[in-house]
Amino acid sequence: MVLVFIDQNEGTIKKSSFEAAAYGAAIAQQTGKTAEAILLGDTPADADQLGNYGISKVHVVNQASLKTMDAQVYAQVLQEAADTLHAEIIIFSNNTTAKAVAPRLSARMKAGMVSGAIALPDTTNGFTVKKSVFSGKAFAHVNILTDKKIIALNPNAFAVTTSSGSASVHPLECSAVQPAVSVTQVNKVVGEIPLSEASVVVSGGRGLKGPENWGFVTELAGLLGAATACSRPVADIHWRPHHEHVGQTGLAIAPNLYIAIGISGAIQHLAGVNRSKTIVVINKDPEAPFFKAADYGIVGDLFEVMPKIIAEVKRIKGVA
Amino acid sequence: MKILVCISKTPDTTAKIAFEDNNKKFAADGVQWIINPYDEWYALVRAIELKEADASVSIHLITVGGADAEPILRKALALGGDESFRVHLENGDAFQVAAQIAGFAKAGGYDLVLTGKETIDYNGSSIGGMIAELMDVPFLSHATQLNVSGGKATAVREIEGGEETNEAALPLVVSCQKGMAEQRIPNMKGIMGARTKPLKVVDADTTAALTSIERFELPPAKAGVKLVPADQPEELVRLLHEEARVI
Numbered sequence: 199m200v201l202v203f204i205d206q207n208e209g210t211i212k213k214s215s216f217e218a219a220a221y222g223a224a225i226a227q228q229t230g231k232t233a234e235a236i237l238l239g240d241t242p243a244d245a246d247q248l249g250n251y252g253i254s255k256v257h258v259v260n261q262a263s264l265k266t267m268d269a270q271v272y273a274q275v276l277q278e279a280a281d282t283l284h285a286e287i288i289i290f291s292n293n294t295t296a297k298a299v300a301p302r303l304s305a306r307m308k309a310g311m312v313s314g315a316i317a318l319p320d321t322t323n324g325f326t327v328k329k330s331v332f333s334g335k336a337f338a339h340v341n342i343l344t345d346k347k348i349i350a351l352n353p354n355a356f357a358v359t360t361s362s363g364s365a366s367v368h369p370l371e372c373s374a375v376q377p378a379v380s381v382t383q384v385n386k387v388v389g390e391i392p393l394s395e396a397s398v399v400v401s402g403g404r405g406l407k408g409p410e411n412w413g414f415v416t417e418l419a420g421l422l423g424a425a426t427a428c429s430r431p432v433a434d435i436h437w438r439p440h441h442e443h444v445g446q447t448g449l450a451i452a453p454n455l456y457i458a459i460g461i462s463g464a465i466q467h468l469a470g471v472n473r474s475k476t477i478v479v480i481n482k483d484p485e486a487p488f489f490k491a492a493d494y495g496i497v498g499d500l501f502e503v504m505p506k507i508i509a510e511v512k513r514i515k516g517v518a
Numbered sequence: 519m520k521i522l523v524c525i526s527k528t529p530d531t532t533a534k535i536a537f538e539d540n541n542k543k544f545a546a547d548g549v550q551w552i553i554n555p556y557d558e559w560y561a562l563v564r565a566i567e568l569k570e571a572d573a574s575v576s577i578h579l580i581t582v583g584g585a586d587a588e589p590i591l592r593k594a595l596a597l598g599g600d601e602s603f604r605v606h607l608e609n610g611d612a613f614q615v616a617a618q619i620a621g622f623a624k625a626g627g628y629d630l631v632l633t634g635k636e637t638i639d640y641n642g643s644s645i646g647g648m649i650a651e652l653m654d655v656p657f658l659s660h661a662t663q664l665n666v667s668g669g670k671a672t673a674v675r676e677i678e679g680g681e682e683t684n685e686a687a688l689p690l691v692v693s694c695q696k697g698m699a700e701q702r703i704p705n706m707k708g709i710m711g712a713r714t715k716p717l718k719v720v721d722a723d724t725t726a727a728l729t730s731i732e733r734f735e736l737p738p739a740k741a742g743v744k745l746v747p748a749d750q751p752e753e754l755v756r757l758l759h760e761e762a763r764v765i
Binding site: 205207212266267268269270273293294295297298299300301302303304305306308309310311312313314324326328329330331332333335336337338339340341342343344378379380381382383384385386387388392398422440443446447448450454455465466469475476478479489490491492493494495496497498499502503504506507510511514 | 529531532535537555556559611612613616635636638639640641642643644645646647648650651652655656657658659660672676677678679680681682683684685686687695696697727728729730731732733734735736737740741743744745746747748749751752754755756757758759762764765
């Protein structure tokens with residue numbers, strides 16, 4: 199059985215978890231198994247939607263200690279659940295929760311793990327998973343040598359297909375575990391599209407000359423349903439919050455479309471965005487290194503170009 | 519308090535990525551090696567700051583690798599740290615590497631094990647969590663702040679969609695990222711002193727690998743940028759809408 203770990207936020211299932219569900223269902227089909235899901239904590243309102251992604255059953259372990267994410271507790275509960283349900287392959291979406299929990303589970307179960315997977319496994323000879331390495335500059339094909347396997351799928355890496363289906367929800371009893379970590383404060387960024395999951399990202403750099411000009415970025419992002427991001431210098435001089443910084447030391451993202459406005463594209467920035475499927479660069483410097491990594495570009499003054507782009511996007515989106 | 523900082527050797531961020539031996543091996547010729555930036559700027563520098571605030575803190579560095587990893591340990595010792603250890607194991611997978619460090623940390627009675635949030639070559643984000651599990655201690659992942667007092671650690675860590683503050687009793691494992699500390703440049707005294715600081719080689723245990731890298735692959739070359747004249751930005755929107763179909 200393929201067991202997919204489902205992450206939720208504010209009572210709904212995360213988009214990247216639906217991707218993980220579809221990926222798990224595809225592996226189940228490929229290997230002649232069934233695909234089921236596991237949720238920790240309260241049951242989100244859209245749990246039955248998992249049926250549309252190929253999941254037949256959703257198991258829910260609800261204990262007070264699971265309301266916050268303690269990697270030690272989660273790994274222990276997930277192992278017990280995986281054993282009870284006879285899971286052979288466990289799938290995560292490769293987000294901050296998975297990065298805390300999946301390695302613990304791997305060590306606990308002695309189950310080989312590939313994190314950052316970007317494709318279905320090749321099972322013709324062994325069980326080999328393609329993953330992103332060298333900060334998006336290469337791929338590795340990693341063979342999982344153990345019978346039990348764990349895969350953490352990168353967000354936006356797997357093309358989801360849905361069909362109509364229904365998933366039944368089942369409570370699952372697991373031993374209670376007391377967390378050794380206490381959570382004293384939680385600050386959630388609400389109302390924004392999470393950068394790591396966004397399929398379109400609009401990003402700004404020092405070329406915008408100051409935070410007062412960020413309207414170009416936020417307005418275009420609003421029209422495209424995109425998340426906003428920025429380069430490292432912009433975060434360092436506090437024009438934008440640090441959680442928007444993409445690059446080598448910030449967040450690494452892989453949206454379908456990345457629009458870089460006034461960013462030169464230093465190699466450290468590229469390391470965070472080079473897995474984007476389509477890259478658009480708007481910069482006045484024709485020698486900006488970003489143009490070498492771009493699919494589309496305009497060499498020009500963004501203060502002249504951006505109002506026209508925004509107007510044209512409004513026109514095709516039918517926004518007055 | 520005894521801190522163990524995990525150090526990994528990675529190619530420089532600007533290194534050309536290429537493979538040899540039928541794409542089975544990273545082409546290391548002419549490559550500059552550095553301390554994995556997350557291990558150096560955040561884990562190691564934060565450990566040094568904790569020692570600066572409390573002289574009773576001792577910092578040990580550990581790496582798992584071949585003899586070619588020793589210059590990286592010396593570089594790390596030049597920044598700070600009292601002693602260093604190299605577990606002799608080449609090309610270990612994440613689980614093997616974590617098992618060496620967990621075994622060493624348990625035997626050495628360390629209070630705090632610090633790692634970077636990931637290495638910039640394998641991008642696994644696995645070692646810290648695996649060490650914590652093998653030591654059966656808490657794991658505070660993706661920490662952006664860390665303080666220790668009275669046998670207890672307080673950390674601010676990134677979670678999905680925000681951040682939270684955690685408290686837990688030592689010993690524990692923390693993976694470190696941006697915000698934790700600022701990059702430092704080693705000074706001449708540090709570089710000279712690093713030459714004589716202990717660097718001990720430890721035999722690896724017999725933990726078996728759970729995974730193996732079969733081969734590497736480079737992404738297909740980009741077709742090249744399609745430039746749109748600056749006086750026709752509408753054409754860019756049309757291309758994104760009709761050709762790339764991304765908006």
